[in-house]
Amino acid sequence: MTRIRTYYYKGVTGDTILATTRGFIPISELEGQTPTVFSLSEDERFTVKQTAGPVIKTPGLAQPITIRCSNNVNITCSQTQWFKTDGKYCWKRAKDIKINDILIVLANGRSGAWTGQRYKVLGIELTTNRDYLYTMEVPETNNFIANNFVLYHNEEVY
16 A cells, blocks of 8 residues: 655745844745744743754645734744744644643843743634745754744654
8 A cells, every 4th residue: 555645834924024143034035045043942041043944935735824822923834833832842733722822932031131931822713825835944953933933843843
């Protein structure tokens, strides 16, 4: 019996803003480039700068999902995109996120430093737009900041 493998690209829509060393830039403007992005360190501090692999544009095959959090930030992405959730080494696919789940979101801490804060999911909506998605790989930390959410790029999560 032959198995047919279906690929559902993960990624974010082109209007998603990445946290880079050049400022906050829409990911679509970085297509083909290798930006230096900010990542969340294991101790959940916004201090890690990583040079990412090239930003890749992929077809949006599956129905995208929009997630809205209590800090009035939202993101539209593939249902297979991984998000940092509450707890060390905890990641969840967009399609598995529920109302009232806690996601790690970039926020300005009391000391003025950017840190990972915990925000509640207020809304989830499947969208009809099947536009292109953008993604990239980030070595070492395997995550990047997009619309203030911490996203994981690898397929396997530990």
